[in-house]
Amino acid sequence: MAGRALYKIVACCLVRQLGNEAKLVYDVKMENTYSSNSPQTVKIPSSNRNPLKPQKVTVPIESKRELKNPFVIPGLQKVKIESQLNPNYNFANFVEGDSNRLARSAGMAVANKPGGTSFNPLLIYGGVGLGKTHLTHAIGVEIKDKYPDKTVLYISSEKFTQQFIDSVKSNTRNDFIHFYQMIDVLLIDDVQFLSGKAGTQDVFFHIFNHLHQNGKQVILTSDKAPVDMQDIEQRLLSRFKWGLSAELQAPDYETRISILQNKLYRDGVEMPEEIVEYIAKNIKCNVRELEGVLISMIAQASFNRREFTIELAKQIVDKFVKSTKKELSIDYIQKVVSKYFDMDVATLQSKTRKRHIVQARQLAMYFSKRMTKSSLASIGSQIGKRDHATVLHACKTVDNLTETDKQFKKYVEDLTKKLSL
Ligand code: ADP
Ligand code: MG
Numbered sequence: 001m002a003g004r005a006l007y008k009i010v011a012c013c014l015v016r017q018l019g020n021e022a023k024l025v026y027d028v029k030m031e032n033t034y035s036s037n038s039p040q041t042v043k044i045p046s047s048n049r050n051p052l053k054p055q056k057v058t059v060p061i062e063s064k065r066e067l068k069n070p071f072v073i074p075g076l077q078k079v080k081i082e083s084q085l086n087p088n089y090n091f092a093n094f095v096e097g098d099s100n101r102l103a104r105s106a107g108m109a110v111a112n113k114p115g116g117t118s119f120n121p122l123l124i125y126g127g128v129g130l131g132k133t134h135l136t137h138a139i140g141v142e143i144k145d146k147y148p149d150k151t152v153l154y155i156s157s158e159k160f161t162q163q164f165i166d167s168v169k170s171n172t173r174n175d176f177i178h179f180y181q182m183i184d185v186l187l188i189d190d191v192q193f194l195s196g197k198a199g200t201q202d203v204f205f206h207i208f209n210h211l212h213q214n215g216k217q218v219i220l221t222s223d224k225a226p227v228d229m230q231d232i233e234q235r236l237l238s239r240f241k242w243g244l245s246a247e248l249q250a251p252d253y254e255t256r257i258s259i260l261q262n263k264l265y266r267d268g269v270e271m272p273e274e275i276v277e278y279i280a281k282n283i284k285c286n287v288r289e290l291e292g293v294l295i296s297m298i299a300q301a302s303f304n305r306r307e308f309t310i311e312l313a314k315q316i317v318d319k320f321v322k323s324t325k326k327e328l329s330i331d332y333i334q335k336v337v338s339k340y341f342d343m344d345v346a347t348l349q350s351k352t353r354k355r356h357i358v359q360a361r362q363l364a365m366y367f368s369k370r371m372t373k374s375s376l377a378s379i380g381s382q383i384g385k386r387d388h389a390t391v392l393h394a395c396k397t398v399d400n401l402t403e404t405d406k407q408f409k410k411y412v413e414d415l416t417k418k419l420s421l
Pocket of ligand 2: 132133134189
């Protein structure tokens with residue numbers, strides 16, 4: 001009854017303010033429909049009059065309580081959380097080889113006894129396309145299989161960061177933290193992505209400590225070893241080093257063959273051995289590319305009705321090798337040049353005027369100009385904070401010396417070879 005009286009008052013005010021065309025619509029969201037995508041809405045028009053378009057007034061009622069955050073559902077003790085695991089990435093199809101044996105075995109050990117080994121956290125690191133994501137999922141899948149009651153969550157660092165930013169915006173930071181503290185096995189992919197993100201690192205530090213103290217398992221992946229990670233807080237880096245850091249290396253020839261054969265077998269495709277060998281010989285440092293060549297071959301064969309031939313393999317491999325020949329980084333050039341002259345990068349960058357060091361520095365500048373798209377200024381600033389004129393001078397000196405000094409010419413040739421590999 002009270003509601004009806006209120007309704008009358010509100011309707012009356014509206015008509016007074018907006019004229020006879022005004023219309024009051026109740027928009028009633030039914031209780032207990034939080035999780036549904038389209039909450040039931042009951043609209044109660046004040047009369048049969050035509051609605052006045054811009055004046056739709058919605059009166060919120062008390063029971064229309066919105067679920068403020070996506071992380072906590074009130075009233076539920078144990079929340080069911082989707083693991084976000086890909087069942088196709090499992091141990092059965094993660095081919096073992098010398099390059100991954102340590103990481104794979106550690107992963108297995110962790111899967112058998114999550115939180116119960118000294119591999120906590122387990123940090124899997126290695127270059128792109130070497131199986132970090134695959135192995136991480138495999139560990140999660142295995143744990144889910146063995147311990148269905150454990151709450152396992154796989155998440156990329158990128159997504160984790162985004163969720164954290166959203167939680168700060170919507171004032172639900174604590175709920176975000178609570179959510180992650182409920183997880184039994186947390187798998188975080190590509191933690192190098194957290195570099196430079198102080199806020200996310202801070203929140204992750206707290207979550208990590210809580211999980212670790214409570215015997216929960218944390219598994220991390222990164223494209224670098226902890227010692228080489230940049231812009232990650234020291235206290236977090238020290239946590240990363242607590243357990244085991246296991247490297248995934250580029251697979252050797254036999255492992256590459258096994259990976260290719262394994263994939264062909266699973267896809268039910270037969271391919272002449274010499275072609276498999278050709279691919280394995282030419283794609284060396286990235287399993288994703290190895291698979292990519294195979295997928296292109298199979299596509300060509302089935303869509304264009306082409307036979308599996310060495311020529312086809314060569315065409316496809318060439319495309320892969322060319323398209324992935326990346327621009328060198330100035331960092332890399334400095335490393336190669338310093339190593340060639342048996343000095344460290346800091347020496348190469350130093351202010352010293354010792355002749356052999358000056359020459360090494362000038363060569364690093366010269367190759368950076370020749371092999372990257374960076375400007376003279378940018379090269380200078382990255383090689384010991386020099387200005388663009390110094391770099392220009394270095395390039396001219398190298399050109400001159402190459403013509404006049406045999407030994408120096410040899411340096412340039414050797415380094416060209418090393419950098420072009
Ligand atoms: P990363 O995360 O290190 O960049 P991924 O885990 O995404 O690499 O691996 C790239 C591809 O190579 C995936 O399709 C994965 O299944 C495959 N792969 C990597 N290592 C292996 C392996 N040892 N056995 C079978 N497939 C592998
Ligand atoms: Mg990955």
